[in-house]
Structure formats: structure tokens, C-alpha cells
Amino acid sequence: MAALGGDGLRLLSVSRPERQPESAALGGPGPGLCCWVSVFSCLSLACSYVGSLYVWKSELPRDHPAVIKRRFTSVLVVSSLSPLCVLLWRELTGIQVRRRRGRGQEGEDLRGLLEESKTDASFPVAQPGTSLLTLMGFRLEGIFPAALLPLLLTMILFLGPLMQLSMDCPCDLADGLKVVLAPRSWARCLTDMRWLRNQVIAPLTEELVFRACMLPMLAPCTGLGPAVFTCPLFFGVAHFHHIFEQLRFRQSSVGSIFLSAAFQFSYTAVFGAYTAFLFIRTGHLIGPVLCHSFCNYMGFPAVCAALEHPQRRPLLAGYALGVGLFLLLLQPLTDPKLYGSLPLCVLLERAGDSEAPLCS
Secondary structure, three states: OHHHHOHHHEEEEOOOOOOOOOOOOOOOHHHHHHHHHHHHHHHHHHHHHHHHOOOOOOOOOOOOHHHHHHHHHHHHHHHHHHHHHHHHHHHHHOOEEEEEOOOOOOOOEEEEEOOOOOOOOOOOOOEEEEEHHHHOOOOOOOHHHHHHHHHHHHHHHOHHHHHHHHHHOOOOHHHHHHHHHOHHHHHHHHOOHHHHHHHHHHHHHHHHHHHHHHHHHHHHHHOHHHHHHHHHHHHHHHHHHHHHHHHHOOOOOHHHHHHHHHHHHHHHHHHHHHHHHHHHHHOOOHHHHHHHHHHHHHOOOOHHHHHOOOOHHHHHHHHHHHHHHHHHHHHHHOOHHHOOOOHHHHOOOOOOOOOHHHHO
16 A cells, blocks of 8 residues: 555646536546546446455354454455556546646645547646545645544534433443543454444445545546535445345345335435535545544434434434534535645636535
């Protein structure tokens, strides 16, 4: 992985004579090829990630520690190799990014543009620029606010469920904090395969593959705004593999299994759009990973249980307050000025103001 930061993975850019609308994706030969290669690359990554879960033949359920350990191995291998897919995509499409001074801006920023075939003499020679790892969210600039503020924002959204968890917990706040901070509790967690899967491996590998690798490939094709909603489709579809295991072990009726899968697709797609938004607005991978881990711990909010809770009114007020504060603080807490330069925001220069809300 250390080799991925070398000059061989430098992304470049060239200037384009005129701007094209953000929706012009599959029309011309250059951009059209870029889009088809981008979509195929993202589909290949998604299939490789899900396929790696099934390379081990076993009659045991997915929550068995032996199954989890084997899947750890295959998923970590695929995730470690996923940046190579982005490199191959770069070579096939000619997408490049270089440093360039923007008009009316201080200092330098990154502007991404499409480069036609290198044999086309009408396009100038590209110049070296930002590294692939930086584009994928591996950078130090602004890392502390990128780790804390998105997680705080997500916890505000889950204010109602957090209140519900606190009300239903038999211990008080002081005792709960002692348990959470106790080294023995963390030692138990680190030896629990299900905890490691849900809180560490799954958030890290899924955000690396489905956000850090896919968004740089989709953004030059669709623009940043549409990429926020296109990228989660691969993420949502990837979760359909749970259907096979549920049918195999007959955990419920066929209708219930497919209904649950449809709901899970919707929920994961919305969550994927949120973490894609965080990735673009912060330029870091750490924020989406921590938010993913937190949401895996909380699960989907138990709204039905809240409606029947003995303290229903304050609990529902907490739900409403959390959603309201989340919408109010979404833009301020993800203000790009807090996180330094955002390489992905300027990967592709587009016409119009459609991307301005994401990048400013």
C-alpha cells in the first residue's frame, strides 16, 4: 500500500476548450467512454467485494466466528487491492488532475478535467498533480475536525434513539460511562468477532471501496452532485447478498425476506448518500468510517417502540429535535472551510452552480 502514494499514481488534468453541462455523460466518445468504464469499474468493485465473502465454502451461518474470520481475510485483501482498480480506471480513461490557480481565488486549488485520448493532438500534454491517496481521502490536513464533526452531526441525528437507549438502560449515566471506558470492556469487544465485523472491518472496508474508490471514478462522469446519489446504488445492491443466506437457512418466509431486503436496500442507499456527502464535503475518509461504525452500533431507529414507550412524549420530542438540529447544522458542520482543500470537489470542472452547495 505504501507504493500507492508514488508518482505512478499521480492524477493529472488538462484544460478543455469549452464547458459542458453536468448531465452530458454518455454522449461524446471521450466522456462516453469515461462513463462506461467508470460504471463498469464500480460494478466490478462491488461484485469483487461481495464475491470475496463467498469464496469460502461453509455450512455455518454468517455470524459464526469461523465464518467471520475467513471473510475478514478475503474482504481485507479485496479492499487493499481496490485502489489498483482506480489506477487502472485512470489509465483507461485518461482522467487526470493537476494543480492550477483558479480565477479570483487565493493560492492554488485542484481542478479536474477530462483528457481525450493521448493520440489526439488537439489536447495539450498533462502536468503532474495530486496523489491518488489524497483524492481517496487519505490526508492529514483537517483530519481532526473531519473525524469529530461528522460523528457529532450523526449523533445529533440519533438524539431520539440515544435518549431511548438511555431510558431503557438499567444503569445510570455514571455507571454506563465506567463500563464504556473500562479496559476490560474494550478487551472483550476486541475479541468479539461480530463486534469487530460491525464496528471496525465493515465500516473501514465498505467506505474504502464504496466511497473512497467509487466517488473519484463516478465524479468525472456524473458530476459531484449526481455521484452522491449514484454511488449508494452500488452500496445498496451489494447488501442484497443477505437474501441468499436467509433463504438458505430459512430464517423467515420468502415474502418477508424480500421485503426486508428491499427495506435494507433503501436504508443503506440513503445512508450511502449521506456518507458520500460527508466524503465530498470533508475530503476525508475517516469521517464516513466513524459515522458508519456508529450507525452500525445504533441500528435503524426503533420508531415503533418509541411510539409505545411509557415516556413517549419526551422521546418523540427528542426524535424531532434531533432531526431538526441535524438539518440546521448539516451545512455549517460540513463547511469545506473547516477541512482545508477538497481534491474531489475540483476533480472535474463543470458548468453552472449545481456543485457549489457541495464545495462551498
